[in-house]
Amino acid sequence: MNQMIINGLMLGxxxxxxxxxxxxxxxxxxxxNFAHGQMCMLGSFIMYYLYGVFHWNFFITLIICALILxxxxxxxxxxxxxxxxxxxxxxxxxxxxxxxxxxxxENIALISFGEKHRGVPPLNDYIFDIAGIYIPANRIIIFAVxxxxxxxxxxxxxxxxxxxxxxxxxxxKEVTFLMGVDIDKISMMGFALGAxxxxxxxxxxxxxxxxxxxxxxxxxxxxxxxxxxGGAGVVPGAIVGAFILGxxxxxxxxxxxxxxxxxxxxxxxxxxxxxxxxGIMGKPGY
Amino acid sequence: xxxxxxxxxxKTSLTTTKIVIFVVGLLYIIGYPLIFRHNNYQLNIVITAxxxxxxxxxxxxxxxxxxxxxxxxxxxxxxxxTTAILLVKLNLSFWLCLPVSGxxxxxxxxxxxxxxxxxKGVYFDMLTLSLTEAVMLAMLNLDFLTQGxxxxxxxxxxxxxxxxxxxxIPAFTPGKYLSFYYLTVILLIIIxxxxxxxxxxxxxxxxxxxxxxxxxxxxxxxxxxxxxLISYTICCFLGGIGGSLFAVYIQSxxxxxxxxxxxxxxxxxxxxxxxxxxxxxxxxxxxxxxxFEGLRFIQKYQEGIYACLMIIFMLWLPNGLMSLxxxxxxxxxxxPH
Numbered sequence: 001m002n003q004m005i006i007n008g009l010m011l012g013x014x015x016x017x018x019x020x021x022x023x024x025x026x027x028x029x030x031x032x033n034f035a036h037g038q039m040c041m042l043g044s045f046i047m048y049y050l051y052g053v054f055h056w057n058f059f060i061t062l063i064i065c066a067l068i069l070x071x072x073x074x075x076x077x078x079x080x081x082x083x084x085x086x087x088x089x090x091x092x093x094x095x096x097x098x099x100x101x102x103x104x105x106e107n108i109a110l111i112s113f114g115e116k117h118r119g120v121p122p123l124n125d126y127i128f129d130i131a132g133i134y135i136p137a138n139r140i141i142i143f144a145v146x147x148x149x150x151x152x153x154x155x156x157x158x159x160x161x162x163x164x165x166x167x168x169x170x171x172x173k174e175v176t177f178l179m180g181v182d183i184d185k186i187s188m189m190g191f192a193l194g195a196x197x198x199x200x201x202x203x204x205x206x207x208x209x210x211x212x213x214x215x216x217x218x219x220x221x222x223x224x225x226x227x228x229x230g231g232a233g234v235v236p237g238a239i240v241g242a243f244i245l246g247x248x249x250x251x252x253x254x255x256x257x258x259x260x261x262x263x264x265x266x267x268x269x270x271x272x273x274x275x276x277x278x279g280i281m282g283k284p285g286y
Numbered sequence: 287x288x289x290x291x292x293x294x295x296x297k298t299s300l301t302t303t304k305i306v307i308f309v310v311g312l313l314y315i316i317g318y319p320l321i322f323r324h325n326n327y328q329l330n331i332v333i334t335a336x337x338x339x340x341x342x343x344x345x346x347x348x349x350x351x352x353x354x355x356x357x358x359x360x361x362x363x364x365x366x367x368t369t370a371i372l373l374v375k376l377n378l379s380f381w382l383c384l385p386v387s388g389x390x391x392x393x394x395x396x397x398x399x400x401x402x403x404x405x406k407g408v409y410f411d412m413l414t415l416s417l418t419e420a421v422m423l424a425m426l427n428l429d430f431l432t433q434g435x436x437x438x439x440x441x442x443x444x445x446x447x448x449x450x451x452x453x454x455i456p457a458f459t460p461g462k463y464l465s466f467y468y469l470t471v472i473l474l475i476i477i478x479x480x481x482x483x484x485x486x487x488x489x490x491x492x493x494x495x496x497x498x499x500x501x502x503x504x505x506x507x508x509x510x511x512x513x514x515l516i517s518y519t520i521c522c523f524l525g526g527i528g529g530s531l532f533a534v535y536i537q538s539x540x541x542x543x544x545x546x547x548x549x550x551x552x553x554x555x556x557x558x559x560x561x562x563x564x565x566x567x568x569x570x571x572x573x574x575x576x577x578f579e580g581l582r583f584i585q586k587y588q589e590g591i592y593a594c595l596m597i598i599f600m601l602w603l604p605n606g607l608m609s610l611x612x613x614x615x616x617x618x619x620x621x622p623h
């Protein structure tokens with residue numbers, strides 16, 4: 001049981017990166033980024049090639065993951081969503097475009113990488129044994145990198161001028177524009193930031209999960225559940241949701257056989273949303 | 287900032303539209319099966335597109351109340367499994383299974399709809415998305431009923447419909463798609479007509495008000511919960527009917543037969559055709575099915591090209607195909623922004 005809780009915490013930390021990226025994009029642009037899981041998948045593949053095949057340094061690869069995905073995010077925002085949001089008369093239609101980008105990424109991956117499941121060697125084979133709980137050093141590194149990235153992100157959002165502009169944009173687009181903020185630039189930055197978080201998360205998850213081109217869809221659904229539980233567009237909500245999901249998933253896989261775990265998670269999420277329609281920490285307005 | 291659309295009583299001088307509808311309808315019912323009577327492949331495309339249209343019409347009805355429903359796959363799966371189980375395990379007649387599947391899916395939609403229709407915006411979208419996955423997992427785990435991941439094979443094709451000794455519909459011949467063609471076509475036309483009557487009735491108008499704004503609807507004395515539930519229940523009912531048809535048409539069924547991606551496609555058909563028109567989902571379903579077949583020759587890149595087309599399409603015509611028509615008539619409409 002202790003083992004499961006520790007595993008859940010470790011998993012939750014990586015999930016928090018994914019959920020934060022999604023919630024950031026949603027908060028700033030009011031777009032549900034369907035391609036989020038696929039972006040993670042791309043991150044995993046970059047990790048596989050640079051670290052697994054070419055044996056580059058892990059941390060440098062992680063930074064490259066973040067940069068490439070930031071570029072992908074910026075391109076998506078600049079060429080797809082910005083134009084779209086300007087001309088569409090129904091904002092919900094952005095869902096379709098988001099789904100289109102998700103399919104596109106998935107198919108690019110499928111064509112270029114095939115359907116094979118891959119894996120990368122662990123960073124460190126050592127396993128700590130603390131009072132009967134086994135913690136691989138690998139997972140500790142993932143945990144640490146996740147914490148550092150999340151803290152850096154929170155500092156960026158809370159302490160810098162760009163972070164301030166993003167928070168303002170999430171609250172009210174028109175007023176932010178009137179305050180002299182370059183909305184296009186900040187939106188693009190937000191999208192890039194969210195995507196790069198997905199890249200980092202994908203790179204980290206590559207160490208523990210198999211890497212394959214179809215993994216994106218599942219990750220997207222997991223990310224949706226996390227931000228539904230926590231409350232969409234709310235930063236602490238995303239983290240809470242991620243930890244709850246990580247914990248439930250880890251304990252569930254330990255106690256219930258096979259796919260019933262996720263059936264339970266879905267049912268629980270639906271029940272939770274019946275009681276709290278905006279998630280645990282959600283704010284009205286979305 | 288929601289602009290309130292003024293309902294203008296349009297003059298019915300659209301004779302060209304009527305002629306077009308008549309000609310297309312005639313071709314659809316008589317022309318196409320006459321030309322491709324023995325060509326199962328060609329019939330297959332239209333059958334698939336027709337069933338998809340039935341399912342998407344349901345999704346479209348939830349768009350009318352202003353909700354994005356990505357959970358239709360769940361109810362299609364429920365309908366398909368109901369038919370498969372009733373046919374294989376209880377040996378009932380297909381003509382009984384078809385309405386029963388629809389009703390069971392509708393009933394489940396009604397029960398699930400009561401709580402989840404209270405959710406707003408993206409929460410509803412994401413929840414319906416999870417619903418598809420949840421039902422798929424449920425079917426996977428309800429082993430005693432659904433045979434889990436082994437699926438249900440050899441679902442019998444529809445037999446004869448008899449009342450007493452009078453045969454109303456003869457039994458379907460295996461390997462011939464013509465009877466399936468007429469079944470789906472007639473069902474689609476009946477359903478289209480029913481939805482059209484519903485849409486232009488008082489109930490339909492009330493639903494359209496819901497899309498404009500909940501507050502507006504409330505202040506005009508419309509029972510919001512009731513109309514949402516009506517729309518969602520009908521949506522699930524149509525999903526169940528579509529699933530039932532797919533089950534007997536494809537004759538095998540697995541929990542993964544209808545996945546999240548299918549739910550997304552049903553929604554896409556509505557989007558592509560245009561959400562403001564009843565014909566939208568049907569146009570979308572037919573267009574996508576035909577282009578899907580057309581792109582088959584580049585099998586490997588098929589879905590990639592599909593995705594690209596979708597993105598380009600959405601950038602070019604963000605409000606659907608039918609918005610081409612809308613552009614000419616913008617003078618009569620309040621332009622947003």
